[in-house]
Amino acid sequence: MTHEPRNDSALPPLPPLPPHRDPADAWVVAPSGERYWGLHGAAGLIAFDSLRGVLLQHRAGWSHHGGTWGLPGGARHGSESALEGALREAAEEAEVPAEALTPVATHLLDLHVWSYTTVVARVDSPFEARVADAESLALRWVRPEEVAELDLHPGLRTSWPALRPLLDLRPALVVDVANVVGSVPDGWWKDRADATARVLAGTARVVAAGLPASVFGVAAHSVLPETVAVVEGAARGAVAKGCVRVVDAAADGDASVLAQVEELRATGATVVVVSSDRGLRRRLGDDVMTLGAGTFRSLMSA
Structure with missing residues (x-):
């Protein structure tokens, strides 16, 4: 999850990118000078298991707001939809199997020059999430009532009150x-x-x-x-x-x-x-x- 305004003096380093880096893995620069990750916007996934809670990602220290808790997610690629981007990123970062989920809703932060879409999905088949790249320190299932007690990424902290009611939506x-x-x-x-x-x-x-x-x-x-x-x-x-x-x-x-x-x-x-x-x-x-x-x-x- 990378959707906080940034100025040139406080930019985080680029994330570790593979040799086959997608062209969309880059900064969007707003007229104000603020920068946002993902030329086509970004998307993240809330996987909600009624027994275990919400899957959260402990962000690597090198990342922006490193050490906070957020969602698996990242830049959308090419013409992929927000849903496709969120599922791909969750699979790449946490080995989340798309076939185990039923997406139920999306929440949109639209800044005109850039957007971040949170996809809320119900877990139908339990799975074990695993740290699959350098963007995570750890992954944890957190009960919804305990999410706000964590040191959350500012973007998730701001959007959590709107996202919480969507977890029970069917x-x-x-x-x-x-x-x-x-x-x-x-x-x-x-x-x-x-x-x-x-x-x-x-x-x-x-x-x-x-x-x-x-x-x-x-x-x-x-x-x-x-x-x-x-x-x-x-x-x-x-x-x-x-x-x-x-x-x-x-x-x-x-x-x-x-x-x-x-x-x-x-x-x-x-x-x-x-x-x-x-x-x-x-x-x-x-x-x-x-x-x-x-x-x-x-x-x-x-």
């Missing part, structure tokens, strides 16, 4: 595909299967990029929900790519949406349903959040 999205398909008169009735495929592809893009956190009513930048798409009628049998799970409605599409909502809520998930169907919304009740089909389509086309 977001889920249930898409009423038939309602989204029928929300615009684009000729969908001529080929329902093709129209459904387009909506599923758009859903996968939206989910992969992250939904605005406001959809789930949380203070973050984006949310990465578990996503279920309910299809019915002639669209049954459709296949989605990426992280979207397709459920074929046996008969009543609304009943299938309701069943998926109850199943997800039973796991502790916070569920948002995508539909403009008033009848379905009444059946969901006031304690289930909804997102209109038109609004969802605007996210798909963004």
Whole structure:
């Protein structure tokens, strides 16, 4: 984690860089003279295990704010996303296996000339983190209530109050595909299967990029929900790519949406349903959040 303003008289040394150094491993210099690490910004990972806590990195003494506790992370490379950068850095620095995690949200510090994205991920399969490069003195799992007691990197100390509530977030999205398909008169009735495929592809893009956190009513930048798409009628049998799970409605599409909502809520998930169907919304009740089909389509086309 390297996102504190720096002036020329107090710059930390360059980190030890491998011979195959990525071009993005360099300083960004702001008009004010402050410098930030990573030409494309930087990203870090909060891996949260409900039994062991948050994985923290004891920063090497040579680094900026050396000796403090922060997150595995570093400069984003090329065109990689913040999620890809955070997972890569965590693997390089602490041997964190991406397959053991489920990312749930991102928190963004945007300084215009440079940005730092914190990716919050749930640990689904326990793993042993190991110091894998010279940037760490040690790694430790820390209970959330004990994090603030440590000598934290100033960036983490500032952002921790906003990050702490995200640890327990378990977001889920249930898409009423038939309602989204029928929300615009684009000729969908001529080929329902093709129209459904387009909506599923758009859903996968939206989910992969992250939904605005406001959809789930949380203070973050984006949310990465578990996503279920309910299809019915002639669209049954459709296949989605990426992280979207397709459920074929046996008969009543609304009943299938309701069943998926109850199943997800039973796991502790916070569920948002995508539909403009008033009848379905009444059946969901006031304690289930909804997102209109038109609004969802605007996210798909963004």
